[in-house]
Amino acid sequence: MDNPARWAGQCGKVLLLLLLLLVLCGGAAAWDADAGLPAALVPVGAAVRASSAQAGAASVVDGDLATFWQSDAFFPTGHVIRADANSFLQLCSKTPSACTSSSSPAVNMSAATDGSFLTGVGLTAGGATNVWAVVELPTPATTFFGVGLRCTTPGTG
Helix, strand or coil: CHHHHHHHHHHHHHHHHHHHHHHHHHHCCCCCCCCCCCCCCCCCCCCCCCCCCCCCHHHHCCCCCCCCCCCCCCCCHHHHHCCCCCCCCCHHHHCCCEEECCHHHHHHCCCHHCCCCCCCCCCCCCCCCCEEECCCCHHHHHHHHCCCCCCCCCCCC
């Protein structure tokens, strides 16, 4: 320890040798090329619904990180116009009694579930202070993940 430069050089050689042993003996065997990748959001083999062509959509849940699929109909447009993806589609047209509102006289609520973003239903309070609309859930009961509602009022456009 009389020569600090010599001692530092020897320590550097020992550390380099330890690092080399770690890489050759343990590091390469423990290498995981997928380390840090997020886990799948859906279980492998789950049913897949696509808003566009179904072909290839199963690649999303095939468990292979090298496969993928990309929709050509972005959410929600592709979903709201398909009966197999939208449980409410045409509900107010087919079953008008399932769709009611505060409007007096009663209004046709068909546009509320017609699958178009360009149509709507104009509601009035009908003498009350609140405006409301009810669309009963379709039967048989189905599982759904979201309901969209767009509202405008005088003065907000």
